[in-house]
Amino acid sequence: MSMNPFTPNFGQVPRHIAGRSQIISDIMNALDGNLGDPARTSILVGARGTGKTALLSYFAAEAEQLGWISINVTCIPGMLEDILQQVAYKAKEFVGKEKKGKIKGVSVGQLFSIEWETLKEDHQNWRTEITKVLDKLESEDIGLLITVDEVTASLGEMIELASIYQLLVRENRKISLLMAGLPSEVSSLLNDRSVSFLRRASNYNMGRIEDYEVEEAFENTVIDAGKEIKPEALTKAVGAVRGFPYMLQLVGYRAWQQAKNKKYINAEDVDKAIVKASNDFENRVLKATYKELSQQDIVFLKAMLEDENVTEISAIEKRIGKPSGYVSRYRARLIERGVIDSPRRGQVQFALPGMKEFLQEQE
Ligand SMILES: Nc1ncnc2c1ncn2[C@@H]1O[C@H](COP(=O)(O)OP(=O)(O)O)[C@@H](O)[C@H]1O
Ligand SMILES: [Mg+2]
Numbered sequence: 001m002s003m004n005p006f007t008p009n010f011g012q013v014p015r016h017i018a019g020r021s022q023i024i025s026d027i028m029n030a031l032d033g034n035l036g037d038p039a040r041t042s043i044l045v046g047a048r049g050t051g052k053t054a055l056l057s058y059f060a061a062e063a064e065q066l067g068w069i070s071i072n073v074t075c076i077p078g079m080l081e082d083i084l085q086q087v088a089y090k091a092k093e094f095v096g097k098e099k100k101g102k103i104k105g106v107s108v109g110q111l112f113s114i115e116w117e118t119l120k121e122d123h124q125n126w127r128t129e130i131t132k133v134l135d136k137l138e139s140e141d142i143g144l145l146i147t148v149d150e151v152t153a154s155l156g157e158m159i160e161l162a163s164i165y166q167l168l169v170r171e172n173r174k175i176s177l178l179m180a181g182l183p184s185e186v187s188s189l190l191n192d193r194s195v196s197f198l199r200r201a202s203n204y205n206m207g208r209i210e211d212y213e214v215e216e217a218f219e220n221t222v223i224d225a226g227k228e229i230k231p232e233a234l235t236k237a238v239g240a241v242r243g244f245p246y247m248l249q250l251v252g253y254r255a256w257q258q259a260k261n262k263k264y265i266n267a268e269d270v271d272k273a274i275v276k277a278s279n280d281f282e283n284r285v286l287k288a289t290y291k292e293l294s295q296q297d298i299v300f301l302k303a304m305l306e307d308e309n310v311t312e313i314s315a316i317e318k319r320i321g322k323p324s325g326y327v328s329r330y331r332a333r334l335i336e337r338g339v340i341d342s343p344r345r346g347q348v349q350f351a352l353p354g355m356k357e358f359l360q361e362q363e
Contacts, residue, residue: 015225038202076155151180
């Protein structure tokens with residue numbers, strides 16, 4: 001039996017990325033193109049499970065094919081030191097890769113092997129150290145891509161990194177900073193006075209993926225791994241995914257499992273898979289999201305339950321008996337948390353698959 005090709009784990013790069021083609025082409029063009037391309041400084045913004053980490057990993061891997069060194073860090077204490085250590089590690093790693101021609105005609109290992117030790121021993125400030133690194137890379141026309149996951153404004157090192165990065169951009173260095181974070185964290189970072197230049201970074205909202213894109217990725221994942229899926233089964237799966245990347249992987253994983261040794265995944269397999277996947281999604285995403293909500297958030301959300309699909313904001317005002325200023329404040333808060341989104345002006349809908357049903361079960 002062949003291996004289950006779906007990747008229902010946070011941070012795992014999927015075999016087929018559904019949608020996101022605009023983000024991907026913008027950022028790949030920026031890495032491949034001109035120094036001044038604004039997408040070299042980008043922020044991916046979205047709720048849990050929308051695919052931020054997976055995309056950062058994807059860009060890091062692709063960038064290395066284009067002659068960049070990629071450094072991936074999470075926004076936690078020690079991040080700046082971690083960046084320098086990873087540069088050292090990458091430099092060594094590239095010695096082996098050199099022969100496979102990954103980075104053309106470059107021996108980064110040679111560039112770093114001696115100098116690195118001295119770099120690490122004297123504790124100069126981070127800007128000086130990274131400048132030395134960039135000088136070395138520049139002489140071989142290698143770029144430095146730094147990805148920072150789970151950004152938060154409360155970490156001093158994030159502010160420090162952003163401020164130094166700004167100076168390096170001004171010096172016309174071949175450098176790129178791709179960040180990702182939850183909407184509320186990103187907005188507090190962008191509101192931090194000392195890094196106001198980040199407000200000019202390209203901001204990508206990791207919204208819902210279109211059904212046809214989910215369908216395509218789902219089917220290709222199945223086919224590439226040696227099974228097929230009946231049209232009716234595929235339609236059901238797409239319906240349950242509701243444009244949400246993590247749900248795509250959960251449904252796919254369970255459906256594959258359910259089909260066992262059969263060549264085809266059928267509708268019955270998918271029905272059973274959806275029940276299990278919804279359960280997984282509830283445990284790994286919905287419960288955590290729910291816990292972060294305030295009483296007032298929940299009152300707002302419960303006022304949406306009686307509608308089939310979308311809810312008019314004016315209806316919420318009537319149902320909870322609060323003025324429009326109050327309602328629009330909670331609307332903004334819940335959109336920031338990725339719980340709801342606004343398909344049209346004056347309307348909202350649930351953004352997380354199963355959130356509505358989950359709320360219905362809560363007291
Ligand atoms: N565009 C996509 N198409 C299909 N699956 C995806 C896509 N992006 C992410 N995934 C899958 O969704 C799950 C969550 O991705 P992850 O990057 O961890 O999300 P986040 O960092 O936003 O919480 C993973 O299982 C990953 O394989
Ligand atoms: Mg993540």
